[in-house]
Amino acid sequence: MAAKNVLTVRNLRKQLGAKEILKGISFQAASGELVAVTGPNGAGKTTLLRLIAGLMPPSGGEVLWNGARLGLEHRLVGYVSHQPMLYGSLSVQENLAFFGGMYGTLSQDRLQELLELVGLWRYRLEPAAVLSRGMQQRLAIARALMGEPALLLYDEPFTSLDVDGRQILRGILEHRRPRALQLLITHELEHLAGLPFREIRLEAGRIVPGGDASA
Amino acid sequence: MKDALKSPFFWGFTLLMLLALSVIVYYAPVERTMGLVQKVFYFHVASAWVGLVAHTVVFAASILYLWKRSGGSDRLARASAEIGTVFISCTLLTGPLWAYPIWNTWWTWDPRLTTTLVLWFMYAAYIALHGGGASEARKRLAAVYGIICFINVPLVFFSTRWWRSIHPVVISSEGIALTPKMRVAMFVSVGVFSVLYFYLLRLRMKSLELQERVRHLKAQLLA
Amino acid sequence: MLKFGRRILLIYRKDLQDELRSTDHLLSTLVFGTMLVFVFSFALELADVGTEQIFPAVLWVSIFFMSVLALQRSFAKEREYGALDALLLASGERSVLFYAKFLFSLTVLLLLELVVVPLLWIFLDVGVGSASLWFFLAAVLAGSWGLAAVGTLLNGITVQLPGARLLFPILAFPLLIPLLMGAILCTQGALSGQVQAVLGWFYLLLVFDLLFTVLPLLLFDYILEG
8 A cells, every 4th residue: 555545624614504513623534544433412423424525515624635625526435324325126236236337346256245245145136125224234334335435434334233244344444444544433432342443522513622532 | 663663764764755656646747648557657667676686686695605605695685585576576466557457458478577477486486495594405405596596587588578578668778768757756766666675675684683593592592 | 527427327327227117106107197188188178179279388288297296206216215425425526416317307208208298199189281290309309308407406406305395396387487488389380380480499498408407517516515
């Protein structure tokens, strides 16, 4: 791997109406890091992730990737949200193949590798709508990895995953660590036990002092 | 209302309106063939003028909102759309009053009439979409719609004009087809209506701001 | 540029695949369209109105009503499992989504018209004597193009507001007035075989189409930024 990729979040603010959701967030992280974003409901965690992904514009401040402003960059960001973000009428394989086509990273080997990684190879011909929520979440994770992103954003990815699923996700977090920068929102840090991570704790739109620490 | 009675703006404006009325009634001559009904013209033209100004303000304020995301520009667009609807309604109501005796019909699909009616529908749609600015998304989407509407207006106007026109063209490139006294009355009326527009705009923006503050305070109390 | 074209086509293919697999929406819209044809022709028969003169108006009002149902699908399918964000990230550009959804809407509209237009033609018993069929097809295509473009633009707006399905026709109607005029007059010209007389209206349709095909390049970023 060549030079490290660096994400810089500088004084990031987001105002929605009279409500200020983020009140100036600054931090820096580089590829190889796993950052856990924690905090109570309504602290602005999801908004922070969406701003970094470029899905909404900030009201102030900036998000930089290796010093350049980050927009809706193709292939850079893999995003796992609360919702499975898939198409119910398409099969598991078609869902993944569609995104692979969009990213230009589609091949039969890659498809099989990813589906086996998340344990969905057996279900590849099932329509996504008939999968359980946990299986859909696995598919969502495979989709996020499809474009080989350098920046992975997970919004509470452990919810709705069973024991096996959690183990798979932990494996992915561990395995991707050298290559990508991973940001993960979670309420339960015990899921990350054993993995080296750094915690950023948000409360009411601010980083809690001392809430940016390595575990 | 009590506050309005104390405001110098209110009394100043009332005087202006009385002045305009007396100019229209006493100063402007009675038209030779149309008679008294022609006096509705001064209200008709003035409110149509305000409707167009208001529409342009919605457009400009919408662009400003998308650019700066300031609450003020959103309130300006919203208030202007509401007031514009009232004035366009006045135009649409006074038109037939004059048209029935003169054209012998309440309504006709003339370009100006059609454009004005479409303008009214656009305002109504804009206000429905804005939904009182219940969320940031609604404000943003209404601003986009406000811009699309403004761009669409010339298309509506020229297509209907191409189709047919029987509307009297009072102001054309050759000048104004009115006696000097009528001209004075028209300009006074347009001027006073414009002042009325800005007066109402100010009031409405203020009340929208207060509404938003109440909503904000309520949210804070509940939090 | 080539990459954008490829992504547009991929999304378009995915949408068609999805639509053809769960055909209930397409079918209900089609049934609605044929019912409109039936109701109009029956009502006109009862009122004893010359159907040939009224055909262009009935045709476009039917298409307009049908499109209210048909054009609200394009973005709705992204909402079901919240796929819109993933699609945006994979597109890299919001306007890619507009053009893909526009192509999809236009295809669906044309498919529906393939059934409804001939039906209406037969039911209203319109002669083909002096009609210019080519110009008729061109008018239907140009009209549908504009409808699909405006519809896609507005669907991008209404899909973000839960419970705003009713808003769609209200937003669409005032914008579509020039298109409706151009389409009706062109259809009339095509039927009577007097194409030259209405050529100006055809150009108006093209201007309208062009405007609402290019405008989203500027505005779609603001529509889908939430």
